[in-house]
Amino acid sequence: MAILVTEKTRVVVQGITGSQGAFHTGLMKEYMDNFVVAGVTPGKGGQDLEGTPVYNSVAEAVKEQQVNTSVIFVPPPFAADAILEAVDAELDLVICITEGIPVLDMMKVKHAMKDSKTRLIGPNCPGVITPGIGKIGIMPADIHMPGKIGIISRSGTLTYEAVDQITKAGLGESTCVGIGGDPINGTQHIDVVKMFAEDPQTEGIVLIGEIGGDAEEQAALWIKENYDKPVVGFIAGLTAPPGKRMGHAGAIVGGGDRTGAEKVQYLKDCGIKMVQSPSDIGEAMKSFFS
Amino acid sequence: MLIHEYQARDLFREYGIPVTEGKVFESLEGVEEYATELGQCVVKAQVHAGGRGKGGGVKFAPTVEKAIEHATNILGMQLITHQTTAEGCKGNKILLCPGLDIAKEYYLALTIDRATQCPFIIASTEGGMDIEEVAESTPEKITKIKVDPSAGCWAYHGRKVADALGFEGKQARIVAAVAQNLYKMFIEKDCSIVEINPLVVTEDNEIYAIDGKVNFDSNALYRQKDIVELRDPLEEEPLEVEASEHDLAYIKLDGNVACMVNGAGLAMATMDMIQISGGSPANFLDVGGTATPARVEQAFRILLKDPNVEGILINVFGGIVRCDLVAEGVIEAVKNIGNIEQPIVIRLSGTNSTEGKKLLAESDLTFETADSLNEAAAKIVAAVKK
Numbered sequence: 252m253a254i255l256v257t258e259k260t261r262v263v264v265q266g267i268t269g270s271q272g273a274f275h276t277g278l279m280k281e282y283m284d285n286f287v288v289a290g291v292t293p294g295k296g297g298q299d300l301e302g303t304p305v306y307n308s309v310a311e312a313v314k315e316q317q318v319n320t321s322v323i324f325v326p327p328p329f330a331a332d333a334i335l336e337a338v339d340a341e342l343d344l345v346i347c348i349t350e351g352i353p354v355l356d357m358m359k360v361k362h363a364m365k366d367s368k369t370r371l372i373g374p375n376c377p378g379v380i381t382p383g384i385g386k387i388g389i390m391p392a393d394i395h396m397p398g399k400i401g402i403i404s405r406s407g408t409l410t411y412e413a414v415d416q417i418t419k420a421g422l423g424e425s426t427c428v429g430i431g432g433d434p435i436n437g438t439q440h441i442d443v444v445k446m447f448a449e450d451p452q453t454e455g456i457v458l459i460g461e462i463g464g465d466a467e468e469q470a471a472l473w474i475k476e477n478y479d480k481p482v483v484g485f486i487a488g489l490t491a492p493p494g495k496r497m498g499h500a501g502a503i504v505g506g507g508d509r510t511g512a513e514k515v516q517y518l519k520d521c522g523i524k525m526v527q528s529p530s531d532i533g534e535a536m537k538s539f540f541s
Numbered sequence: 542m543l544i545h546e547y548q549a550r551d552l553f554r555e556y557g558i559p560v561t562e563g564k565v566f567e568s569l570e571g572v573e574e575y576a577t578e579l580g581q582c583v584v585k586a587q588v589h590a591g592g593r594g595k596g597g598g599v600k601f602a603p604t605v606e607k608a609i610e611h612a613t614n615i616l617g618m619q620l621i622t623h624q625t626t627a628e629g630c631k632g633n634k635i636l637l638c639p640g641l642d643i644a645k646e647y648y649l650a651l652t653i654d655r656a657t658q659c660p661f662i663i664a665s666t667e668g669g670m671d672i673e674e675v676a677e678s679t680p681e682k683i684t685k686i687k688v689d690p691s692a693g694c695w696a697y698h699g700r701k702v703a704d705a706l707g708f709e710g711k712q713a714r715i716v717a718a719v720a721q722n723l724y725k726m727f728i729e730k731d732c733s734i735v736e737i738n739p740l741v742v743t744e745d746n747e748i749y750a751i752d753g754k755v756n757f758d759s760n761a762l763y764r765q766k767d768i769v770e771l772r773d774p775l776e777e778e779p780l781e782v783e784a785s786e787h788d789l790a791y792i793k794l795d796g797n798v799a800c801m802v803n804g805a806g807l808a809m810a811t812m813d814m815i816q817i818s819g820g821s822p823a824n825f826l827d828v829g830g831t832a833t834p835a836r837v838e839q840a841f842r843i844l845l846k847d848p849n850v851e852g853i854l855i856n857v858f859g860g861i862v863r864c865d866l867v868a869e870g871v872i873e874a875v876k877n878i879g880n881i882e883q884p885i886v887i888r889l890s891g892t893n894s895t896e897g898k899k900l901l902a903e904s905d906l907t908f909e910t911a912d913s914l915n916e917a918a919a920k921i922v923a924a925v926k927k
Contacts, residue, residue, distance in 0.1 A: 328763060355728065356761075358659070358690050361658050391860035391892050406807065410806075411858050411891060435655070435658050459806070461809065487806050489816075491812065491825070528813075529810045
């Protein structure tokens with residue numbers, strides 16, 4: 252059954268006429284037919300991008316193509332606006348790929364979304380893929396295989412690393428969710444863990460985190476109390492010096508945060524099988540199923 | 542992006558937060574005249590690093606002679622604090638301001654709390670101290686006040702701050718206004734942290750923001766042109782400045798194994814594996830999702846400018862980035878730069894990695910290759926130790 256991206260998903264690409272939007276729309280359509288059904292670029296409605304109709308607004312795309320999910324490729328100064336427009340159109344799911352959105356914009360977006368029914372994934376994330384069903388984002392499709400492991404990560408390439416191994420281990424993935432590397436994001440590790448716990452297809456979870464904040468700890472505590480299937484974890488950035496921002500704005504240890512080593516220990520204490528290297532994720536998960 | 546204390550004081554003044562007068566000097570010229578005007582004064586090194594006082598970068602001068610002596614010393618010194626490198630940093634500017642008779646020092650700051658995703662005002666009666674130490678040893682002396690960003694910071698938030706710090710009457714009104722104005726500045730200027738440390742009450746009951754630290758959200762600089770003007774390139778690591786001009790996310794570290802990786806998370810994991818394998822990473826470098834030959838070459842040049850680098854590890858997981866193009870980029874870069882003495886280990890995985898590895902093997906350049914991150918880290922650390 253998988254989560255977030257299912258057979259019912261109908262995708263609109265916001266920023267479809269930009270170079271990133273157009274390029275990745277092509278790859279998403281190549282992965283699955285009739286999955287991306289519309290695009291939006293204000294002022295460019297009426298065009299047709301290699302068979303995909305372009306509309307001026309998300310509301311119009313909802314009306315004409317019954318879209319329920321959006322993926323956002325618009326540049327950072329306009330990304331918060333794009334998210335809010337999708338929320339206003341009452342979509343079920345909004346996945347924001349854009350990297351570099353001002354923190355205060357995201358803070359306003361989050362508070363504006365408080366009572367909405369829309370779920371936001373990202374920003375600054377690779378997207379979500381349910382292998383065999385559909386891909387929404389920028390991940391390389393061909394390393395994926397339909398299967399039973401759910402993957403949650405803040406980072407793009409680290410997710411690919413994990414997916415590759417889970418596929419080679421013969422387990423395959425139910426859904427892979429990149430929640431993004433920003434300090435304020437739409438969906439946290441714990442939210443995705445809860446969805447995987449409800450999903451009959453998912454028989455184990457890979458949880459990939461980074462230094463900074465305590466989102467991984469919250470998920471770990473919930474797992475300890477509520478989830479008895481295998482969970483393999485990895486935390487990146489253990490050797491990063493404090494106070495230095497390592498690419499991801501969220502990956503910085505602030506006052507009151509646990510250090511990387513303390514975070515790893517906390518996850519271990521919650522019963523998660525922690526690996527020292529991302530190269531060990533596949534083997535660690537396989538050991539539960541042999 | 543950080544700014545200097547004197548620049549922070551200018552911003553405070555713009556937002557109606559009381560600061561003392563003061564002047565910035567890059568040489569001794571005019572110091573005597575201004576010190577004479579002030580009477581007793583404080584001479585402060587203008588560097589971004591914290592811990593200036595302990596490092597000898599902040600001196601009280603009861604006389605004009607002392608002011609000139611301190612100014613001479615501080616302008617020429619290598620200031621070493623817990624936030625600088627071992628060789629310290631050079632204070633190119635000094636700030637002279639009046640030496641107040643201080644009765645009590647307070648702490649006031651604003652930042653965004655990740656857990657609630659709201660701005661928080663942080664106030665403490667323990668001003669002038671390292672606030673993280675205060676938080677550790679006496680957390681009860683720190684008050685945190687949450688502000689709902691959609692409603693903003695109202696008068697009662699200000700009153701709560703004044704109350705928490707024990708102010709009454711006219712002083713309470715001033716401190717409440719300081720808190721509200723600080724919030725206004727935080728939002729309007731896209732700050733990630735604003736800190737007044739200390740906020741002081743003088744013996745004659747005046748209130749001043751004495752020292753300020755302000756950090757800005759680098760994602761928002763495109764709409765803060767006046768803030769970008771305040772950037773001091775002398776305060777930044779030259780290689781990091783060069784990298785940012787080429788849109789590469791690079792951070793210099795103290796180790797000897799350079800690494801070039803695509804993706805921030807994988808770059809951090811690569812640094813970790815170098816350390817776990819017994820080496821020490823020289824940098825963080827994310828070449829990003831478009832690792833074109835030109836970018837790879839630029840990244841190579843920056844890595845090699847760090848004199849501590851004794852080996853290079855390239856770790857690329859091809860996704861949208863094709864490994865054969867990365868391999869071409871590496872081969873081209875090494876040819877163009879010529880004569881790289883340090884050992885290089887390359888690990889390519891994902892899209893077109895077989896083609897990439899073949900290109901590397903067929904080139905007449907010497908690389909070691911690895912299949913996994915573990916193997917790559919072990920190989921480069923062993924090569925450096927040879």
